[in-house]
Amino acid sequence: MSDAPSRPVYVVTDSTADIPPEMIGDRPLTVVPLIVEIAGQSYRDGIDLSRDQFLASLREGHFPRTSQPSIGTFQEVYQERIDRGYDIVSIHISSALSGTYNSAHAAAQAVAPERIRLIDSHSVSITFGWIVLEAADLAAAGKSLDEVAAHAERRTGDQRLYAVLETLEYLHRGGRIGRSALLLGSALQIKPIVQVRDGTVEPLERVRTMRRAIDRLVTLVTEQCPWDHAAVFHFVNPDAAEAVAARLREAQPDINVITGQIGTVVATYGGPGLVGVGGLVRPRAVEGGDPA
Known part of the structure; x- marks a missing residue:
């Protein structure tokens, strides 16, 4: 049995967690944006499109469409953290509501499936955002991949x-x-x-x-x-x-x-x-x- 210490853990989520930026702080946490398309123009959720612009578009009669991050986007995020020596817990919007979890899963399989744990939150918005924050705090406290993932899974209930x-x-x-x-x-x-x-x-x-x-x-x-x-x-x-x-x-x-x-x-x-x-x-x- 190996006595080698476990690797540090980084938490990845998506923008539907609706975590206020000021609450992220220096936590080991990255948010991958979904895509909002309005009148043929694509925007990264929370980055390229303000809420005021979004509301104005609704009032002008433009109904937005949304799409999950690409597999390639998740691959880049995962690979960068793996290369820095982290294991990853990746927590996402309900797979029944979005294809985001499926994109993340495919990316994890391509990068390092043994070092990335995927969690379907079965929820949306800050509801599962709280789980993400708790997981990031455990990661910052030095908990292992198994410990952080198990806590997040348990809290979905x-x-x-x-x-x-x-x-x-x-x-x-x-x-x-x-x-x-x-x-x-x-x-x-x-x-x-x-x-x-x-x-x-x-x-x-x-x-x-x-x-x-x-x-x-x-x-x-x-x-x-x-x-x-x-x-x-x-x-x-x-x-x-x-x-x-x-x-x-x-x-x-x-x-x-x-x-x-x-x-x-x-x-x-x-x-x-x-x-x-x-x-x-x-x-x-x-x-x-x-x-x-």
Whole structure:
């Protein structure tokens, strides 16, 4: 048995994790951007296209298209870190929502499959972004590839995401829900509440008026307390986001909660007016298992 120390670990994710740049800091973490295409022009999510430009394009009637990073892009990122002596944990948006995981997997197989661990988050946005940050902190603390990957896999079961949308139209146009769900959401001008479950976006409830929908969102979210980390995210709906955050802090005063606007890829499917909560709840003790 070898007594050689394990290699340091670097974490890779994609831009749909919606991690605020200031939270990355000096963590061993790289974000690979997805691509947003508007009127025939391609932009790297979070790099070439500002949220204001994106919103202006929506208001001009341009519906964006999105695509995953290329296999070659992931190969370059992986190879550069492998050459620097790192092992890699690569955590990505649900494979049911994007081809990003598949691109990353193909790249890992081509570069060094024994040194790269791929994790399907089964979620989207800052919900799995929290897992990425925890993994990067463990990597910075000197944990091994197996330890960082196992922690990230385990935390996928602690994710929760709920959101209120102005309309399901953007999810439908992006091919993430069927027409029957769209019609249900459009009836009586109600505000749909959706959740991410088993890696897919599912309509959860239909509520009349945004105020009532926000009240219901708060109820759903506080029922999940205690949270370890939570983010109240929005797309051009900051007042609603701040109101939800305040009520969440009231329900759980010790919560680590941030607020912010989602990135352009996620906003393509959520649309203007969206407000939601995503994060990690505190792991529950398993009945009959070892005490924490």
